[in-house]
Amino acid sequence: MKEKVLIFDTTLRDGEQSPGASLNVQEKVEIARQLEKLNVDIIEAGFPASSPLQFDAVRQIGEESGKIVAALSRAVEGDIKSSWEALRNARHPRIHTFVSTSDIHIMGKFGHDRYGKTLAEKQRTILAMAVNAVRYAKTLAGDVEFSAEDAGRTDPSYLAEVIEAVIDAGATTVNIPDTTGYTWPSEFGRKIADLKKRVTNIDRAVVSVHCHNDLGLAVANTLSAIENGARQAECSMNGIGERAGNASLEEIVMALKVRGDLHDYYTDITTEELYNTSRMVSSFTGLVIQPNKAIVGDNAFAHESGIHQDGMLKNRQTYEVMTPQSVGVPQTHIVLGRHSGKHGLQARLQALGYTVAGEELEKVYQRFLSVADKKKEVYDDDLRVLMGDELNRPLEPLELDYLHINSGTASIPTATVRIRVKEDTYEESSTGDGPVDACFKAIERALGIGSLVNSYSVRSTTAGRQALGEATVRLKDSGRFYTGRGVSTDIIEASARAYLQALSLRQEAGLKNNKNTIDNGI
Known part of the structure; x- marks a missing residue:
């Protein structure tokens, strides 16, 4: 039997924390609607205590969505209460509370003596904060998730102690974040497997992982964790998030789907909506997707x-x-x-x-x-x-073999051309009122003819700075007209080719009538 992996989307919370990616309330609501179409299992809508905008966005998404909607809070009563107030009318609310557990975080963020004078004392304080936060959240919502921030660098024994305690306090999901993207896939997988063995009540909660991409290993770490017992993956569309971002939702989902021959896991994601979701998130956040981005980049297919x-x-x-x-x-x-x-x-x-x-x-x-x-x-x-x-090229064309233009605001436009006629070449230079005029005169001198140009036009045929220019030259000779077209990213070259094509058509018409219509025997 295949086992389901829950997809916890944090695009609207951690993803929005990408520098320059702030979203307004309506944009967050629109993305949440698209995430429903994508059929994610949990939408982390924001951090209500951080600002009125975040509070309002979580409230609106919670009231509208049929999915589980999570709100983040620190392990303090005020944050948890704010999350509950925002989720009060949600159909499926989840309070997500967190506190740091690694020695580096504890000594850095909880260095004041009021948390304890030694590392061991501070660890006891953090453990009590985690348990109290979960207990309080549980009095408000039935669905409570706890995250041990920087679990990737947390001592395994202490991490197991914290996780067991918060499950006893009522946590229904326990999240093991690789907050700094530091761990190696095999190392992170062992950490999850170790928790499954050490924590005696682990079967009472869903094990989740939240991996960052600082070393480019977020997706690999997530997949390794799933292989070792994690059943919830926290990720974001396009992999956006703090610093180098989060594990990419689309990459996790498609890796599990495409390589179903290697494992027994599945998700309920409607994968056909991945591209639309990706483009909406990119458009609203202003974060451009790299062309070679897996699954959703312009070059992916x-x-x-x-x-x-x-x-x-x-x-x-x-x-x-x-x-x-x-x-x-x-x-x-x-x-x-x-x-x-x-x-x-x-x-x-x-x-x-x-x-x-x-x-x-x-x-x-x-x-x-x-x-x-x-x-x-x-x-x-x-x-x-x-x-x-x-398709409009004559059977015996006059070919442009070489073209050089010298032109500028402080110089007289000069053109040098070399024209190939079958096995022969003709080369000449000339000045003119502009580069096109100089080019046409050089062609006429090379072929020994007078000017036959009746009309000339040039236009852009495709878009962009590298667009093709199409030049059209119309000749009049003995009451007959000959039209040539030339195409190039260089409009001077296009003009030369157009003129030569028109002359070629004139030459071809003359040959059919057993007459040579270009002077000097050419």
């Missing part, structure tokens, strides 16, 4: 390498251990960039309605690589423009 794209197109499981749809991402993203291969390009073009193969695909691929070398990613609009440019 993106593939640019040609080898990977080819493998994915043949069998998705070659490079994906879960489907994007299983976490709410619409589909795998084949990223087209300089590392992409022909198969990836061909598949994307087919999806856009273009059929290319063989020699034609090779030509398109070379043009694609030229664009990809200038942009981090080639988008669908870029491909449409590229295909339009490619």
Whole structure:
């Protein structure tokens, strides 16, 4: 029989403590509603005693939510009373109280002599505070959780003594936090297993863990704890929280789901809501998700390498251990960039309605690589423009082999071009009123022709600073018009290509009529 692992979401409490991530009441309520859709088991809504806003948010979430709603409080009567007042009308209230138990915390936070002069005396004081806090909370709510802050660095014998005492006092959940993210996964797992052996009444409470990510081990520590008897995981969406954050909810849940072959644990999380929840939390907190973030990052289901794209197109499981749809991402993203291969390009073009193969695909691929070398990613609009440019190319084009522009506010615009016509090349330079004018004049000098430009325009075809520019040049000769289009991230290059394409079409029309319409025998 599989055993359930409860998911205790602390996005709205510990997660909100991330620097710069403060949420207003309505934002916290909206996230809580989404957490219900996600189907977490417990929502830690805030720390009511810390501010009126926190109090109001906990109150509203508690009154509205059908989930267990927890409120945090220190092990002092005033905090506990404030938590209860905020949760009084909640359908499923939980008071979550805590106190430090490690020697470092005790000597640092409870150093005053009123707590005792020696470490042993202070430990007795802390033990009494923990028991009294749980007992008082129990008179107000039936569901009480106790956390031994910095349990990861707490002496095992003292930790076991505290946990046994608070369970006797009425705690229904006992949380073992790795508050500073200090422990090693195997070490933390042993700590949980040791408590299961030492604490005689441990079967009367759910063992929970709350791991921080200071060494990048929060998820690993949580999974190790689950393997050793923990049945509640405290975590946050996107792993946000104090310092380096908390264990990431989405990573814990999907690790348990994907690797179900290794264990007998499950959660009730609706995993298809993970992506939506992640994006809502990111939007409201203003904390950007790193692209390579597991499960919910932009690159989690993106593939640019040609080898990977080819493998994915043949069998998705070659490079994906879960489907994007299983976490709410619409589909795998084949990223087209300089590392992409022909198969990836061909598949994307087919999806856009273009059929290319063989020699034609090779030509398109070379043009694609030229664009990809200038942009981090080639988008669908870029491909449409590229295909339009490619499909309209003449059979015997005048190719731009080289282009150099010198221009500025204190210099005369100068352009140098080298044009390839079959096996021959023609190179010339010219000045102009601007870089485009200089470029056009250099082309005309290289080919020995006069100006035939009837109209010229340039526009951005895709978005962003690296957008493709499309230039259109219209020529008029002997009553006929020839239109060329050029595409590049450099609008001067796009303009040169457009002019040469129009001249190529003019040349092609002349060849069909057995006439050479470009002067000097070219």
